[in-house]
Amino acid sequence: MSASVAVTGIGLVSPVGTAVDEVFEAVCAGRSAIVRPPEDHPLHGVLDAAAIGPFIDPESVIPPKEARVVDRSIVMAVRAADDALADAGIEIGRDVDPYRVAVVLSGVGGLATLAEQAVERSRRGRLGVSPFLLPGVLPNMAAARVAIKFGIRGYTSSSGTACAAGGQSIGEAMRILRAGEADVVVCGCTEAPLFPTFADAFGNALALARGWPDPTDASRPFDRRRNGFVLGEGAGVLVLERPDFARARGAAVHAEVLGWGATSDAYHPTTPRPDGSSAAESMRIALRDAGLSTGDIDYLNAHGTGTKAGDSAEAAAIRGVYGDAMPPVSSTKGVTGHMLGASGVVEAAIAMVAMRKGLLPPTHNLDDPDPACDLNHVRGEALPAAVDAVMSNSFGFGGHNVSVIFGSADG
Amino acid sequence: MNSEIRQFLFDSLTVMKYSTADMDDDTVLGPAGADLESLALAELSLRVEDHFGVRFNEDEAERFAAMTVGEFCAEVARRTQTATAT
Numbered sequence: 001m002s003a004s005v006a007v008t009g010i011g012l013v014s015p016v017g018t019a020v021d022e023v024f025e026a027v028c029a030g031r032s033a034i035v036r037p038p039e040d041h042p043l044h045g046v047l048d049a050a051a052i053g054p055f056i057d058p059e060s061v062i063p064p065k066e067a068r069v070v071d072r073s074i075v076m077a078v079r080a081a082d083d084a085l086a087d088a089g090i091e092i093g094r095d096v097d098p099y100r101v102a103v104v105l106s107g108v109g110g111l112a113t114l115a116e117q118a119v120e121r122s123r124r125g126r127l128g129v130s131p132f133l134l135p136g137v138l139p140n141m142a143a144a145r146v147a148i149k150f151g152i153r154g155y156t157s158s159s160g161t162a163c164a165a166g167g168q169s170i171g172e173a174m175r176i177l178r179a180g181e182a183d184v185v186v187c188g189c190t191e192a193p194l195f196p197t198f199a200d201a202f203g204n205a206l207a208l209a210r211g212w213p214d215p216t217d218a219s220r221p222f223d224r225r226r227n228g229f230v231l232g233e234g235a236g237v238l239v240l241e242r243p244d245f246a247r248a249r250g251a252a253v254h255a256e257v258l259g260w261g262a263t264s265d266a267y268h269p270t271t272p273r274p275d276g277s278s279a280a281e282s283m284r285i286a287l288r289d290a291g292l293s294t295g296d297i298d299y300l301n302a303h304g305t306g307t308k309a310g311d312s313a314e315a316a317a318i319r320g321v322y323g324d325a326m327p328p329v330s331s332t333k334g335v336t337g338h339m340l341g342a343s344g345v346v347e348a349a350i351a352m353v354a355m356r357k358g359l360l361p362p363t364h365n366l367d368d369p370d371p372a373c374d375l376n377h378v379r380g381e382a383l384p385a386a387v388d389a390v391m392s393n394s395f396g397f398g399g400h401n402v403s404v405i406f407g408s409a410d411g
Numbered sequence: 412m413n414s415e416i417r418q419f420l421f422d423s424l425t426v427m428k429y430s431t432a433d434m435d436d437d438t439v440l441g442p443a444g445a446d447l448e449s450l451a452l453a454e455l456s457l458r459v460e461d462h463f464g465v466r467f468n469e470d471e472a473e474r475f476a477a478m479t480v481g482e483f484c485a486e487v488a489r490r491t492q493t494a495t496a497t
Contacts, residue, residue: 064428065427065428065429065451067428068427068428124461127457127460127461130454131453131457132450132454135450
């Protein structure tokens with residue numbers, strides 16, 4: 001067991017809102033954000049269902065002169081970081097040495113903007129490519145933008161572990177704080193995958209839900225009729241601190257990160273290992289890291305995207321770890337869609353609010369649980385429960401598995 | 412020719428979110444005046460190349476930072492005439 005770290009700030013951009021409580025209420029009430037892309041959206045006529053985040057004017061978060069060729073993923077990340085740092089009530093330079101603050105902000109990068117510029121390159125040659133393309137799309141630029149904006153001068157990095165990257169960023173932040181390499185870490189993930197090439201890539205790989213006349217029915221984790229996930233966009237940023245540092249500056253603490261684990265399937269680039277053994281091991285490592293046993297976990301927020309193979313592998317993994325002493329389990333992607341790596345941070349925030357409110361969100365659209373996903377499901381209504389510790393899973397293409405455990409602030 | 416180039420320069424800077432209200436021929440393009448940084452100067456070079464069909468070397472965009480609006484327009488005009496002559 002190693003030391004825990006404090007969560008003092010949360011900032012979200014999601015299809016169901018930007019305020020943490022608003023997001024939590026949506027997932028508890030089953031207020032789905034999933035829509036048929038409207039006529040003015042790039043995915044109109046491409047996908048039947050998508051989870052679209054709120055419009056954010058790039059000039060509201062990035063200097064206007066630099067905001068013309070900047071990907072939406074970076075814009076959402078900076079907005080989420082603005083909110084997280086404001087929530088933490090910390091000013092870099094005043095409250096903390098800039099060299100003692102780190103940034104770990106991940107995501108696949110600005111692929112939509114890169115795709116647009118590739119078209120311009122084909123059309124106009126060299127002169128069609130903006131000099132601002134690289135700072136607008138590189139996957140490290142969300143971290144760099146946040147560092148530049150807030151004068152953060154410590155360690156910075158980005159994880160490229162696909163849909164596990166949000167959970168992994170929280171874990172990496174914890175590792176940095178435990179090692180004493182920083183007092184504060186701004187960590188999270190941002191994803192803006194809602195453009196035709198990326199959508200078709202997931203669709204042609206048979207990963208997306210299809211054939212649902214009502215788009216709000218399309219995302220149905222663990223349900224017998226599930227047939228894929230619903231692509232979504234969003235960003236989530238947390239401010240983590242060494243507990244003594246947070247205490248000394250009188251910061252309000254949302255929750256603690258108690259431990260984390262990470263493993264690799266070493267099996268297939270996109271298909272999860274069917275027996276879930278590596279995913280199970282990431283959960284076991286997280287439990288050991290937190291100094292907890294399975295009986296200490298009061299709620300598990302599953303990765304649960306709604307794919308046939310992914311959900312059944314995760315269910316096997318959860319059952320392998322917890323057996324019959326299984327905590328209540330739900331996936332909130334039935335409402336939010338799958339924000340790829342950003343899901344891990346948004347779901348961490350949901351898990352933290354679940355602890356504070358003593359209320360577990362259900363899995364939306366879980367009408368007929370698949371026998372292959374035999375879990376202690378929360379479905380229908382939100383479930384009141386005393387919650388002191390929660391586990392959040394995030395798994396990514398490539399076979400990356402991450403589990404993070406949060407504990408209540410007063411636990 | 413210079414007035415056409417100046418108008419193109421000001422139109423480009425407006426698209427690039429720079430205010431041209433207080434600019435005149437004596438305004439320096441770089442940090443000492445209009446405050447175009449390195450990527451903005453690179454973009455301005457590309458726009459001029461695209462519109463007037465001239466070509467700048469990689470290191471020339473940096474030199475533009477020290478030029479005034481008037482000097483820059485004169486330089487583009489000279490290049491344009493050279494390009495036309497050849």
